[in-house]
Amino acid sequence: MMLHLQTCRKGNMKNFDIPDTDYMYPGHLACPGCGASLGMRFALKALGENTMIVLPACCWSIIAGPFPYSAVKVPLFHTAFETAASVASGLRAALDMKGQKEVTVMAWAGDGGTFDIGLQALSGAAERNEDFIYVCYDNEAYMNTGIQRSSSTPEGAWTTTTPEGYLKTRPKKNIVEILAAHRIPYVATASVAFPDDFIRKLQKARQIKGTRFIHLFSPCPPGWKMSSDDTIAIARLAVHTKVFPLYEIEDGEKYTINIKPKGLPVQEYFKLQGRFRYLNEADYTRIQHDIDHRWAMLEAKAAVGNKQYLRHTA
Amino acid sequence: MKQVLMGNHAVSYGARLARVEVISAYPITPQTQIVEELSELCARGELRARFVNVESEHSAMASCIGASAGGARAFTATSSQGLALMHELLHWASGARLPIVMANVNRAMAPGWSIWTEQTDSLAQRDTGWLQFYCESNQEVLDTTIQAFKISEQLLLPSMIVLDAFFLSHTYEPVDVPEPNEVDAFLPPYRPKIKMEVNDPHAFGALVAPENYYEFRYNIQKDFERAPEVIERVGREFGEQFGRYYGLVEAYQIEDADLVLVTSSTITSTARAVIKERRARGEKVGLLKIRVFRPFPFAALRQALLGVPKVAVIDRNISFGHHGIFYSELKSALYGQDGAPLVFGFVAGLGGRDVTPQTINEILDFTKAHDFPEKEIYWIGLKSQESEDEKREYSEVSASAAK
16 A cells, blocks of 8 residues: 555656746745645646636635735636636626637636635536536635534544534535536546646646636645645545546536556545544444445446546656 | 516616626515516527526525626515525625625515515615615606616716515506617716726635725725716706706705604605695695615705604604614714704604505604604504503594594
């Protein structure tokens, strides 16, 4: 097992096809090891300068910097917590009316703004198939306000509102299935540990018209009680333990699994994070069973829609 | 061209003549016909606009904010519960300095469910940084809708056009609908100096420290302070072109009046008829309509009312634990001024209860018969649950009205 962890910490050196131009400035306000800042950097590399960001309340409201600064080189509109999808709808409408159809509107929201308070607006926009990309960078709790549980927080996780003795007992909400159920053209999961996969998905999404949703796994060192140099290792482990599989759903039906997991035991993922320190062997067994079951369901859906793995990777 | 229009369609045609580019709305009685007509106009190609059928009023205002930030002329309409749901984003629209225009059909707040008119919904939003225009007729609704875009875009502040449920929204009146080219000459296209633009990227609405926030708020207030002049100038420009003038307030027979009635919205029309009758009988009574509630027209009200012995304010609204809202704001405008009148506050017509000529006569009679307003609120026409005091008060009012 140690060997797997070492591999996940080191990764395999190889050449990723990642665009050179950066649209993020140095000096942003993210914590060390923040998955969300890395994610934005990759997202803007993928989408380029013809992009506008709609940003509801989330960690990025701080990361983007206070007035009069900005951490990004594209227009950015800060808005209220629950309005990413509805403000993006209006901005898209304005750009279409002004003939600026080539500009990509990207809503960039956390899990609280997506799974919880912004879900109604997102569902409305997705049902209308509004033409924008929505990225939910998921750090599995309200991190900006100081680690309170959201409906994205996984079972068994400690947060300040699910303390010891009152840990979260319900599973993480399946936002991907909710979006897929709207039959929008493109839904994908992605991870900051797989930048080439994330960038490819954004570039693919950019070519599609309609609502495109990307669920980005984004570790949070202070919130997950993990070492800030383990962000990538933990994100890799999430994929290889099948905790967070990487896959795409086209038109709500065609499932493609993008990375074949190594199938590591879930403890490998849990043990690097203090937020899971209250789990015991019985919990591991139960959660492992659940993960295996959900993986089998995903494989079955992929087999129906599009039975192939795009590639095998470490 | 003269057309017979319901108030709701007067809003729709005003928005069409203003060439709105993005409309985002959610249905609510009694507003719905405004946006139904606009979606028809879009479907028929008579209005080149994107109509966003959102899932709530909250999202309606949010998408207007997004559209306005993108440089488009944005419009929505709502009422009552819908307006209350938008509350957070009303602050956002004004704080972001976005000249969105919205029609609000005044409707009482639940519970119990009421679809009938009352001003408490819009007046509860008075501190959100929106200009507010209370309209008396369908003509005024259409004209104000057109003017509101020009006023808002000059001030970079959003506007709310307010009309009474049913008494205007569903009532048909002859309305002179201007030709599109005439309105184009009055209202140029919206060309914001700053907007979301890929060639000139900025962050809008970022975290702001106490060192700067205070000045942002000061700037909004400064623009509200110059708003009366802008509203009057735009009103004059409109008048010169279309022959219909609107200001902050509208006075009727107040020059030598020893009692002036202060009203807003459709109660004004009824009151004007009563004043006309009583003038004909030789009574020195007058009428002042407040058209613009935000900015509150301090100077115009002082000019009209200082030196008048008595003023009676009719409020179709209430701030619980305080009193009628026009009454309280008017008193604040007159407080400490030389020649300030005695101000009597009457709450009437809540939840769409008719305010009839008889109601208005009762109010005038009561005010004439009393030397001093002993109570903050006089309720007119209470049917039940009144205290012994109020029963006495009411019978007194009725008795003096009967005289």
